[in-house]
Amino acid sequence: MRQAVREKLARMSNDEQILLRPLVETSRSFYVVAALLAAITLWGMFAYYVQVTYGLGRTGLNRPSYWGIYIICFVFFIGISHAGTLISAILRVSKAEWRRSITRSAELITVLVIGFGAIQPITDLGRPDRVLNVIFHAQLSSPLLWDVTSIGLYFISCTIYLYIPMLPDLAIIRDSGIKAPRLYRFLAAGYRDTPAQRARLERVIGVLSIIVIPIAVSVHTVIGWIFAMTLRPMWHSTIFGPYFVMGAIYSGIAAILVAMVVLRRAFGLQQYFKDIHFDYLGRLLLLFSLLWFYFTFAEYLTAFYGGEPGEMRAFWSKLTGPFAIPFWTMVLGCFVIPLSLMSRRSMRTPRGTLIAGIAVMIGMWLERFNIVVPTSVNPRWEIESIGQYLPSWVELSIMAATFSGFTLLYMLATKFVPIVSIWEIKEGREHSVREVADRVAEYLPESA
Amino acid sequence: MARWGMVIDLDRCTGCAACEVACKSENNVAAVSADQADMGRASSWMKVMAHVEGEFPDTTMHFYPRPCMHCDNPPCIRVCPVQATYIDDEGIVGQIYARCIGCRYCANACPYMVKYFNWYGPEWSESERQHLNPDVSVRPTGVIEKCTFCHHRLQKAREDARADGRELREEDYQPACADVCPTNAIAFGDLDNPSHAVHSLKADPRVLRLMEDLGTQPKVYYLRPRE
Numbered sequence: 001m002r003q004a005v006r007e008k009l010a011r012m013s014n015d016e017q018i019l020l021r022p023l024v025e026t027s028r029s030f031y032v033v034a035a036l037l038a039a040i041t042l043w044g045m046f047a048y049y050v051q052v053t054y055g056l057g058r059t060g061l062n063r064p065s066y067w068g069i070y071i072i073c074f075v076f077f078i079g080i081s082h083a084g085t086l087i088s089a090i091l092r093v094s095k096a097e098w099r100r101s102i103t104r105s106a107e108l109i110t111v112l113v114i115g116f117g118a119i120q121p122i123t124d125l126g127r128p129d130r131v132l133n134v135i136f137h138a139q140l141s142s143p144l145l146w147d148v149t150s151i152g153l154y155f156i157s158c159t160i161y162l163y164i165p166m167l168p169d170l171a172i173i174r175d176s177g178i179k180a181p182r183l184y185r186f187l188a189a190g191y192r193d194t195p196a197q198r199a200r201l202e203r204v205i206g207v208l209s210i211i212v213i214p215i216a217v218s219v220h221t222v223i224g225w226i227f228a229m230t231l232r233p234m235w236h237s238t239i240f241g242p243y244f245v246m247g248a249i250y251s252g253i254a255a256i257l258v259a260m261v262v263l264r265r266a267f268g269l270q271q272y273f274k275d276i277h278f279d280y281l282g283r284l285l286l287l288f289s290l291l292w293f294y295f296t297f298a299e300y301l302t303a304f305y306g307g308e309p310g311e312m313r314a315f316w317s318k319l320t321g322p323f324a325i326p327f328w329t330m331v332l333g334c335f336v337i338p339l340s341l342m343s344r345r346s347m348r349t350p351r352g353t354l355i356a357g358i359a360v361m362i363g364m365w366l367e368r369f370n371i372v373v374p375t376s377v378n379p380r381w382e383i384e385s386i387g388q389y390l391p392s393w394v395e396l397s398i399m400a401a402t403f404s405g406f407t408l409l410y411m412l413a414t415k416f417v418p419i420v421s422i423w424e425i426k427e428g429r430e431h432s433v434r435e436v437a438d439r440v441a442e443y444l445p446e447s448a
Numbered sequence: 449m450a451r452w453g454m455v456i457d458l459d460r461c462t463g464c465a466a467c468e469v470a471c472k473s474e475n476n477v478a479a480v481s482a483d484q485a486d487m488g489r490a491s492s493w494m495k496v497m498a499h500v501e502g503e504f505p506d507t508t509m510h511f512y513p514r515p516c517m518h519c520d521n522p523p524c525i526r527v528c529p530v531q532a533t534y535i536d537d538e539g540i541v542g543q544i545y546a547r548c549i550g551c552r553y554c555a556n557a558c559p560y561m562v563k564y565f566n567w568y569g570p571e572w573s574e575s576e577r578q579h580l581n582p583d584v585s586v587r588p589t590g591v592i593e594k595c596t597f598c599h600h601r602l603q604k605a606r607e608d609a610r611a612d613g614r615e616l617r618e619e620d621y622q623p624a625c626a627d628v629c630p631t632n633a634i635a636f637g638d639l640d641n642p643s644h645a646v647h648s649l650k651a652d653p654r655v656l657r658l659m660e661d662l663g664t665q666p667k668v669y670y671l672r673p674r675e
């Protein structure tokens with residue numbers, strides 16, 4: 001860090017010093033990790049080059065396993081995206097004060113992960129060069145088109161929802177002059193934090209946080225409907241819309257927890273991501289592990305009780321057949337581990353939630369696997385059920401690159417914006433403490 | 449307006465697979481290597497399925513030649529995001545190869561699994577290349593293809609009939625599989641035209657359609673084998 005920058009930083013408030021430090025100071029290990037992630041991402045891009053050059057034959061896909069890793073990752077990543085926006089919007093709307101230090105990191109996950117999720121189905125296309133036909137020859141009755149519309153709208157609204165609450169922080173960086181003055185003058189868009197501007201800002205955030213909730217719900221509902229609208233065993237199910245939304249929020253909470261643990265460690269944010277945050281988010285994870293069990297149980301019981309031969313082939317292939325390992329690992333990751341850990345207070349710590357969060361993310365990836373692959377290889381057309389699916393190195397490389405590419409961009413973003421919202425913390429200190437006390441007093445009967 | 453359909457008599461089918469070969473040759477369906485075929489990547493618009501019933505040694509084997517069912521209510525066309533698969537006025541379900549983006553949603557939606565994907569571009573040896581049918585477009589890599597009831601033959605038959613100044617006759621338009629079947633197991637024609645064989649055959653008591661309960665209304669009928 002240059003001397004001039006250090007002096008500028010020293011003149012700022014304590015919050016600003018801690019939260020802006022990552023923007024101007026980069027550790028050696030950051031570069032090492034970033035280089036590693038960049039290498040994996042480049043490798044994945046090479047794999048995609050191979051796929052485009054030779055054709056989708058370079059994947060492990062076949063007939064009847066038309067969909068595989070790419071579609072699984074698509075559902076998984078768009079699911080993770082429910083981390084930010086939905087959680088932060090719901091917490092904002094419900095005036096949950098503990099949200100203040102976690103909203104920014106969560107919203108950033110959302111925006112980046114939608115991008116990485118949305119490229120998955122394009123990677124899956126046989127003719128990516130014709131992707132714009134989705135606009136030129138759009139057929140509204142196709143659930144894929146509902147998806148394009150919904151995800152497009154979601155990406156735009158989430159980007160705005162990330163950017164608008166960032167304005168005051170961008171103005172702080174611009175005024176401090178610690179980094180790229182021109183860039184931040186442009187990004188801060190003339191925000192001066194006047195009372196009029198602040199009032200307008202809060203009103204826009206209030207409206208946005210209500211708008212993004214139904215959009216977020218629609219996104220994963222529609223993704224569930226891609227499967228549910230076909231007549232295939234274990235796909236054609238009315239529960240899929242809500243089941244997917246619930247699963248998406250679940251994996252999203254897990255992703256936030258993992259990100260928070262890493263950020264806290266990497267940037268020394270113990271004062272911002274406190275034990276209480278892990279406790280609260282851990283409780284939320286516990287609630288969703290129970291919801292997950294409820295939905296999954298309802299889905300499988302309905303299929304089993306009906307006992308239709310086509311359904312049963314897919315059903316038993318998961319419970320006891322060739323997909324028993326991914327199926328029961330999913331149950332372990334989505335239910336047993338998070339339930340047993342998060343039901344104990346002593347485990348709702350950074351360490352405990354990290355373990356539960358990773359288990360849930362693995363479990364939720366497997367859930368998508370268990371939806372896509374067993375049904376694909378067990379078509380209703382029994383005479384020809386010759387299904388098998390083994391992903392090729394191309395698919396696995398692209399999947400690895402998606403994970404590394406996302407992590408890399410997230411790391412880079414922490415070098416440009418404070419990962420905890422400075423102004424919201426400040427506002428919490430200056431106003432909310434009193435406001436909440438007043439609000440609670442309002443709930444109570446007037447004292448005589 | 450005609451409604452083209454097919455009636456396949458399973459009692460007559462010997463499983464010789466001449467229909468399969470005729471179809472591949474008529475429609476320029478490229479062969480794939482044995483490795484690719486083992487992976488489930490061979491295309492066969494018409495495929496003779498063998499169905500074994502009973503326990504060894506008391507088994508009976510039936511053959512089901514299976515083209516596209518050309519459903520009147522096709523699940524494949526609704527899901528296509530780019531309208532690349534369509535049903536025309538005469539009930540033939542077709543695919544626009546130049547528009548298809550290769551998402552394979554239709555292939556997943558089809559319960560009969562008759563939509564085939566081009567995992568690689570087609571390859572022919574030099575000798576095969578000389579025999580490609582100029583009436584049928586060759587599909588590029590990355591798109592879905594399917595049985596078309598040889599609708600290029602319909603086009604040609606119509607033009608010929610018009611040139612001769614007469615109505616289209618039943619024998620003018622027959623797909624390659626029906627044309628070549630040595631036992632005449634495959635009848636093809638206008639299901640709504642009483643003068644066509646398929647019109648009366650589809651009223652036979654032995655008639656069945658595959659997965660009819662799904663409401664897809666297939667226009668390919670089978671005549672159940674007599675015991």
